[in-house]
Amino acid sequence: MSEIKKIAVLKGDYIGPEIMDAGLSVLAAVTQNTDFNYELIDLPFGGDGIDRCNDPLPRSTVEKAKESDAILLSAIGGPKWDNAAKRPEQGLLEIRSELNLFANVRPTKVSQIQLERSPLKADIIDHTDFVIVRELTSGAYFGKPRALTTTNAIDTMYYSVEEIERIMHVGFKMAARRKKHVTIVDKSNVLATSKLWRQVGQSIAKRYPDVTVDYYYVDAMSMAIIREPNSFDVVITPNLFGDILSDEAAQIAGSIGQIPSMSIGSEGPNLYEPIHGSAPDIAGKGIANPISMINTVAMMLAESFNEQEMAQEIRKAVAHVMTKRISTPDMGGKDTTKTVTDNIVSYINEHTLQKVTMK
Ligand code: NAD
Ligand code: IPM
Ligand code: MN
Numbered sequence: 001m002s003e004i005k006k007i008a009v010l011k012g013d014y015i016g017p018e019i020m021d022a023g024l025s026v027l028a029a030v031t032q033n034t035d036f037n038y039e040l041i042d043l044p045f046g047g048d049g050i051d052r053c054n055d056p057l058p059r060s061t062v063e064k065a066k067e068s069d070a071i072l073l074s075a076i077g078g079p080k081w082d083n084a085a086k087r088p089e090q091g092l093l094e095i096r097s098e099l100n101l102f103a104n105v106r107p108t109k110v111s112q113i114q115l116e117r118s119p120l121k122a123d124i125i126d127h128t129d130f131v132i133v134r135e136l137t138s139g140a141y142f143g144k145p146r147a148l149t150t151t152n153a154i155d156t157m158y159y160s161v162e163e164i165e166r167i168m169h170v171g172f173k174m175a176a177r178r179k180k181h182v183t184i185v186d187k188s189n190v191l192a193t194s195k196l197w198r199q200v201g202q203s204i205a206k207r208y209p210d211v212t213v214d215y216y217y218v219d220a221m222s223m224a225i226i227r228e229p230n231s232f233d234v235v236i237t238p239n240l241f242g243d244i245l246s247d248e249a250a251q252i253a254g255s256i257g258q259i260p261s262m263s264i265g266s267e268g269p270n271l272y273e274p275i276h277g278s279a280p281d282i283a284g285k286g287i288a289n290p291i292s293m294i295n296t297v298a299m300m301l302a303e304s305f306n307e308q309e310m311a312q313e314i315r316k317a318v319a320h321v322m323t324k325r326i327s328t329p330d331m332g333g334k335d336t337t338k339t340v341t342d343n344i345v346s347y348i349n350e351h352t353l354q355k356v357t358m359k
Contacts, residue, residue, distance in 0.1 A: 005038040005305060008068035008269070010061070013047035013081075013088060014278035015288035016074035022290030022341040023072065023297045026317075029348040030301070030310045041068060045095070046076025046088035047278075056084075056091025062098050066268055070304040071099075073273040074293055078280040097137050099271065101263035102163070103170040104136040106246040106275050108229070110253050113322040117254030117331055120226065125252055130232035131178075132249060133171040134242025136263055138163045139193070141239050159193045159238065161200055168204040170264070171236035175211045181233035182213045185221045185241055197238060218245070225249055246275050255330040257289025260296035262303055272300040286336045289328040291318055294344060317347040 011020040024040065031038065043061040044052040056076070065071050076088040095101075110118065110128040118125050143156030168184075175182045184201040186194035198215060205213045216224060218241045225232065225245065229252050237245060250256040256276040263271040274292030282288055294314060302311035321343045327333030328340060 002035045002037055005036070005070070006041055006068040007038050007300075008041045008043050008065045008071040010043055010045040010065075010071065010073040010076075011048065012045070012074035012076045012278060014075070014078045014280045014283035016046070016048075016076060016278050018283070018286070018288050018337055019274070019290045019293035020072070020074040022337055023074075023293035025341060025345055026294045026314060026348065027297050027301075029345045029352070030313050032349075033352060034310070036305070036307060036310070045073070046091050047078060047081045047084075048076075049091055050081055050084055050086075050088065056081075056086055056088045057094045057098075062095065065095065065271075066099065068269050070269050070300050071271040072296065072300060073271060075274060075276060075278040078278045078283075093141060095271070096263060097142065099268055100137065100265040101271055102135065102137045102265055103167055104134040104242065104261055104263045105170075105174070106132040106134060106242070106249070106259065106261045108132070108249040108253055108259070110229075111319060111322070113319065114254050117327075118252055120229075120252060124227070125229055128229040128232075128252060129179075130229070130235060130249070131174065132235045132237060132242055132246045133167065133174065134237050134246060135159075135163065135167045135239045136242075137239075139239030157191065157193045157238075157240075159196055161196065164197055164200040165204060166266070168201055168236060171234050172204060172208040172211055175234040176208060179233035180211045182208075182211050183221070183232055183235045184213060184215050185218050185235060185237040185245070186215070187218050187241070188215075189217055193238065201236070221245065222248060225252070250275060254332075255289060256292070257328065257330045258291040258295060260292060260299045262299050270300070270304050272296045272304075286338060287328050288337050289330050290337050290341050290344075294318060294341070313348055313351065314344075316351075317344040320344075320347045 011017045049056045110125045115122040140157040143158035147154045186197040188194040188198040250259045259275045261275045298311040298314040301307040326343050
């Protein structure tokens with residue numbers, strides 16, 4: 001029997017558990033009758049961590065997550081904990097930092113069927129396929145000092161050369177395997193950290209002569225990804241700009257409720273999570289789009305376990321429900337989380353059955 005893979009499961013808050021269930025049922029379907037054996041390790045985290053352990057990131061969660069082969073997270077936060085001493089979001093920042101997950105990869109790919117779901121015109125978004133490589137453990141999110149009083153507040157945007165170099169290498173290596181085009185985003189006409197970002201980017205670029213590089217200020221970039229989204233390949237951004245641009249990019253493909261992400265460090269397990277939040281406005285209604293979590297499971301299978309066929313099977317099943325126009329309201333449909341998930345699972349089951357019969 002093959003070694004049992006340990007998958008840490010951080011089921012999250014509001015729609016978090018709803019879409020996590022969907023993702024795990026797809027994982028179960030695609031791995032049935034294979035020698036991919038796994039154990040799910042349920043860990044308290046976020047609001048759920050506060051409720052169960054009085055801490056959004058209990059120590060034991062960090063330790064068990066570090067020992068796992070991959071971490072699956074849905075989404076955390078929400079009004080229930082907005083006034084907590086330590087908010088769920090703080091736990092999210094800390095787990096990224098504790099596990100040194102400095103590079104966050106957020107794809108935007110528009111398939112044929114998504115052309116009609118986007119608020120943008122089909123001819124503008126056709127062939128869009130780019131990834132945002134977002135720096136995740138530094139910048140404005142982590143710089144010190146940070147303070148809030150009744151009369152003033154301070155945040156600090158900080159970057160070291162090493163932090164910029166390592167994220168640039170991740171982005172350039174990725175581009176070398178894709179369309180060989182990097183776009184470096186910053187605000188170097190104003191910010192010191194961005195001046196360094198661009199300088200380091202320019203010097204790292206020399207080591208990748210096959211990769212074409214261009215540079216955008218973040219304000220102009222927010223316009224360009226709407227005007228010509230299909231002209232990009234790998235977009236490397238500081239932490240805060242990547243957060244904002246990736247939600248904007250998600251809308252190009254029709255809804256944020258489809259987009260997965262992967263966070264990687266120099267060692268240890270990767271963390272996989274949809275890019276969206278816990279969507280308190282639709283929680284409990286059974287209408288959250290599960291595709292973000294299902295795509296997240298596919299990304300984990302492909303990237304952490306090199307199970308390309310299984311990942312492809314999931315992507316085919318997702319494309320199938322989209323083609324059949326089975327979709328939740330965020331994608332213009334009237335279907336529920338359960339209907340979308342059940343159809344994806346059935347498609348996988350039918351195809352698995354066919355494969356078994358053909359053998
Ligand atoms: P959000 O991403 O939760 O929601 C924004 C909009 O997108 C809402 O209208 C929501 O209904 C919709 N949406 C998001 N995911 C969807 C899905 N799968 N299916 C259908 N619709 C979906 O952002 P927000 O409302 O600004 O934040 C809510 C909470 O989530 C906050 O506490 C925030 O801090 C937290 N948050 C967490 C993460 C994370 O866990 N990684 C990311 C972003 C926000
Ligand atoms: C994301 C979220 C988080 C971020 C929040 C919840 C801390 O918006 O994962 O995109 O800003 O990184
Ligand atoms: Mn965000």
